[in-house]
Amino acid sequence: MVQPSAQPLRIPGGPVSAAPTVYDVAQRSGVSIATVSRVYRNPDSVRRETRDRVLATARELGYVPSANARGLASRSTGVLGLCFPDYADPDAEAGAEASDDDDAAMLYSDQIIRGMERAARRHGYALLIAASLNGGPASLVSKVAGRVDGFAVLARTVPTEDLEVISRRLPVVILAGPREIDHLDHIEVANADGQRELTRHLIEDHGLRRLAFVGSEESSPDVEARFRGYREACLAAGVPVPAEPDHRASLMTQTEGDRAVDVLLDRAGEPPRALVFANDQMAVGALRALERRGVRVPADMAVTGFDGIPLSRLVRPALTTVRQPTVRMGEEAVGLLAQRLADRTREPVSLMLPVTPVRRASCGCG
Amino acid sequence: MVQPSAQPLRIPGGPVSAAPTVYDVAQRSGVSIATVSRVYRNPDSVRRETRDRVLATARELGYVPSANARGLASRSTGVLGLCFPDYADPDAEAGAEASDDDDAAMLYSDQIIRGMERAARRHGYALLIAASLNGGPASLVSKVAGRVDGFAVLARTVPTEDLEVISRRLPVVILAGPREIDHLDHIEVANADGQRELTRHLIEDHGLRRLAFVGSEESSPDVEARFRGYREACLAAGVPVPAEPDHRASLMTQTEGDRAVDVLLDRAGEPPRALVFANDQMAVGALRALERRGVRVPADMAVTGFDGIPLSRLVRPALTTVRQPTVRMGEEAVGLLAQRLADRTREPVSLMLPVTPVRRASCGCG
DNA sequence: CTGAAAGCGCTAACAC
DNA sequence: GTGTTAGCGCTTTCAG
Numbered sequence: 001m002v003q004p005s006a007q008p009l010r011i012p013g014g015p016v017s018a019a020p021t022v023y024d025v026a027q028r029s030g031v032s033i034a035t036v037s038r039v040y041r042n043p044d045s046v047r048r049e050t051r052d053r054v055l056a057t058a059r060e061l062g063y064v065p066s067a068n069a070r071g072l073a074s075r076s077t078g079v080l081g082l083c084f085p086d087y088a089d090p091d092a093e094a095g096a097e098a099s100d101d102d103d104a105a106m107l108y109s110d111q112i113i114r115g116m117e118r119a120a121r122r123h124g125y126a127l128l129i130a131a132s133l134n135g136g137p138a139s140l141v142s143k144v145a146g147r148v149d150g151f152a153v154l155a156r157t158v159p160t161e162d163l164e165v166i167s168r169r170l171p172v173v174i175l176a177g178p179r180e181i182d183h184l185d186h187i188e189v190a191n192a193d194g195q196r197e198l199t200r201h202l203i204e205d206h207g208l209r210r211l212a213f214v215g216s217e218e219s220s221p222d223v224e225a226r227f228r229g230y231r232e233a234c235l236a237a238g239v240p241v242p243a244e245p246d247h248r249a250s251l252m253t254q255t256e257g258d259r260a261v262d263v264l265l266d267r268a269g270e271p272p273r274a275l276v277f278a279n280d281q282m283a284v285g286a287l288r289a290l291e292r293r294g295v296r297v298p299a300d301m302a303v304t305g306f307d308g309i310p311l312s313r314l315v316r317p318a319l320t321t322v323r324q325p326t327v328r329m330g331e332e333a334v335g336l337l338a339q340r341l342a343d344r345t346r347e348p349v350s351l352m353l354p355v356t357p358v359r360r361a362s363c364g365c366g
Numbered sequence: 367m368v369q370p371s372a373q374p375l376r377i378p379g380g381p382v383s384a385a386p387t388v389y390d391v392a393q394r395s396g397v398s399i400a401t402v403s404r405v406y407r408n409p410d411s412v413r414r415e416t417r418d419r420v421l422a423t424a425r426e427l428g429y430v431p432s433a434n435a436r437g438l439a440s441r442s443t444g445v446l447g448l449c450f451p452d453y454a455d456p457d458a459e460a461g462a463e464a465s466d467d468d469d470a471a472m473l474y475s476d477q478i479i480r481g482m483e484r485a486a487r488r489h490g491y492a493l494l495i496a497a498s499l500n501g502g503p504a505s506l507v508s509k510v511a512g513r514v515d516g517f518a519v520l521a522r523t524v525p526t527e528d529l530e531v532i533s534r535r536l537p538v539v540i541l542a543g544p545r546e547i548d549h550l551d552h553i554e555v556a557n558a559d560g561q562r563e564l565t566r567h568l569i570e571d572h573g574l575r576r577l578a579f580v581g582s583e584e585s586s587p588d589v590e591a592r593f594r595g596y597r598e599a600c601l602a603a604g605v606p607v608p609a610e611p612d613h614r615a616s617l618m619t620q621t622e623g624d625r626a627v628d629v630l631l632d633r634a635g636e637p638p639r640a641l642v643f644a645n646d647q648m649a650v651g652a653l654r655a656l657e658r659r660g661v662r663v664p665a666d667m668a669v670t671g672f673d674g675i676p677l678s679r680l681v682r683p684a685l686t687t688v689r690q691p692t693v694r695m696g697e698e699a700v701g702l703l704a705q706r707l708a709d710r711t712r713e714p715v716s717l718m719l720p721v722t723p724v725r726r727a728s729c730g731c732g
Numbered sequence: 733c734t735g736a737a738a739g740c741g742c743t744a745a746c747a748c
Numbered sequence: 749g750t751g752t753t754a755g756c757g758c759t760t761t762c763a764g
Contacts, residue, residue, distance in 0.1 A: 001593070033752095034750065048751060050750085051751080062535060064532055065741085068437035068513065068742090069742040071596040072432065073755080074742090113479065127495050128495075130487075130492035146430055146431050146436065165429075310676075338537050395746085398735045399736095399758085400734070400736080403760090404733090411733075434756085435758040439757080451759085703737080
């Protein structure tokens with residue numbers, strides 16, 4: 001049987017010809033492009049017979065609807081986005097290679113991706129993820145923003161000014177960190193609460209009263225909040241309340257945690273009995289430094305971190321820390337986006353998610 | 367200062383007016399739309415002065431380029447995709463909630479996402495991820511395929527027929543499983559090698575000669591390959607070679623692993639000394655069942671799994687298994703896609719990635 | 733270096 | 749049920 005109008009069929013694997021469009025399918029199956037469109041968008045609105053014919057030719061031609069054209073015409077994509085910074089702690093990567101497997105390198109962002117992916121799936125959305133890499137005028141932003149119905153941004157990934165502009169066009173939710181723009185939806189975690197509770201535990205349950213807090217040089221709202229919680233616990237327990245962290249690391253990496261130990265223990269005066277780090281990475285580095293110096297943990301020195309990264313459980317002694325609800329953050333983010341997509345006039349929401357202290361060996365528990 | 371032509375500026379947070387387009391920016395900054403376009407695509411081709419003016423109005427208007435329109439016009443998106451089945455082992459989810467944290471629920475697909483995300487980032491692509499949920503005629507496919515420059519599919523996620531059609535239009539790489547379509551790029555893991563080595567270890571290093579293999583009812587190429595490796599090891603060691611798995615579970619879940627133990631141990635004849643499961647989930651379930659029955663692992667019974675999921679390390683005794691290079695699979699997938707995008711005429715590639723046996727307590731090691 | 737004009741492939745009213 | 753007709757917002761020659 002000879003094909004009426006040309007449109008030569010292709011041999012799979014051969015060079016690719018121009019992709020067939022609704023027009024090709026329509027012409028070949030003897031209907032209008034509108035009908036072809038309907039077959040894909042709302043199958044029931046087309047007579048069964050017609051539909052089958054269209055689907056058959058589509059298949060025959062290798063027709064794949066262009067989501068771009070679709071999005072352009074319908075102004076919606078069915079995709080949610082996530083932008084985050086290019087976290088790449090060289091220490092972490094190195095540690096992972098040496099480690100038993102890949103899990104140690106699981107990052108904060110990976111967990112959020114997991115949460116968002118699951119939630120997005122439930123809501124019928126796909127997820128577009130992009131890490132900032134710095135490019136042209138509106139690189140990351142234009143890459144994601146123009147392609148999704150709404151998206152989440154990890155704090156400080158996108159310049160506030162850009163966010164301001166974009167958020168005028170589509171729903172954006174800010175994750176972690178402070179609410180940079182007050183009319184946006186926002187999700188943060190109870191940093192202060194977590195650090196306060198952990199510190200209280202050290203002081204009251206373990207009877208430690210000489211503590212040292214290690215923060216970061218760079219001002220970070222998260223770290224500040226944690227320090228605040230630390231101070232509150234000291235205050236409540238009648239322990240001297242420091243005005244400043246005992247040490248500020250230049251980066252919150254393992255190497256810097258290691259260095260912090262040297263700084264703190266070589267300082268004049270009586271050394272602390274507990275090292276409270278603002279994140280797990282530094283605490284892990286500290287564990288190594290202490291071992292090297294022959295300081296026993298937790299017998300001679302308690303150590304705590306913050307975040308609850310997988311690595312915290314793998315090190316010996318296992319690290320006492322405060323776990324952030326990362327997966328849940330991702331889920332909540334999708335929830336907020338979905339809600340705002342449904343009602344743009346809704347009042348901006350700010351969620352504070354609870355954290356959970358995890359007591360392990362490094363503080364003397366377990 | 368009064369604005370010349372209307373285009374009212376908006377108050378952040380207020381109701382959203384129609385999004386500004388190149389036309390708005392062009393008109394307002396006194397250039398043509400072509401120039402606006404150039405400013406974003408190739409900044410150097412526009413006089414600095416003009417460019418700054420355009421960028422300024424763009425910002426003022428809250429202009430965000432539409433990636434859809436861009437993709438439509440330029441036929442490329444800068445996005446790679448990943449499709450995978452909606453793995454949702456109820457057992458795993460439940461276990462995770464009870465567990466210390468979220469890591470236990472890290473799935474195979476999550477690891478691959480990690481690998482692809484990192485690699486995509488390095489190659490300058492964003493990643494679109496979508497789990498199959500079954501929808502209209504070409505649901506998953508049309509959602510992803512029309513939106514990306516190329517994508518990876520976890521075996522059996524998309525009907526082979528659909529894949530056949532789509533792969534005529536854009537690069538596709540098949541992950542794991544058999545190469546359903548022989549002219550596509552393909553990545554698989556050395557299932558047989560891994561299982562053979564693990565089995566050899568059980569027989570030669572631990573002196574076990576009465577083993578039982580648990581596969582799946584549903585025919586799965588991965589499981590078949592693992593069983594093949596198992597048989598090869600038996601053959602090489604002079605142990606009786608079974609024609610069929612000793613048991614086939616209906617699903618490869620924890621519950622079924624539990625059931626398998628009952629079936630195997632309540633069978634007439636001498637019970638096995640080692641249980642070799644085709645995946646970790648079942649092995650974990652078996653561990654629980656054995657404990658309940660008072661069978662000591664590994665003293666009375668060795669147990670092994672396959673996959674190397676995080677949970678395998680968390681259970682007690684820790685599970686001996688074979689780790690799949692999941693993250694690397696994701697990375698390689700991006701690599702293959704990037705290469706094919708650069709040269710469509712390239713010969714199809716099939717990669718076989720090595721796996722690594724992980725000896726832990728459940729087989730008598732560690 | 734900049735502008736004009738022709739699409740890219742699809743959806744969405746609105747007729748028939 | 750199905751066809752017609754406009755765009756959606758941007759890129760891309762081709763002129764100037």
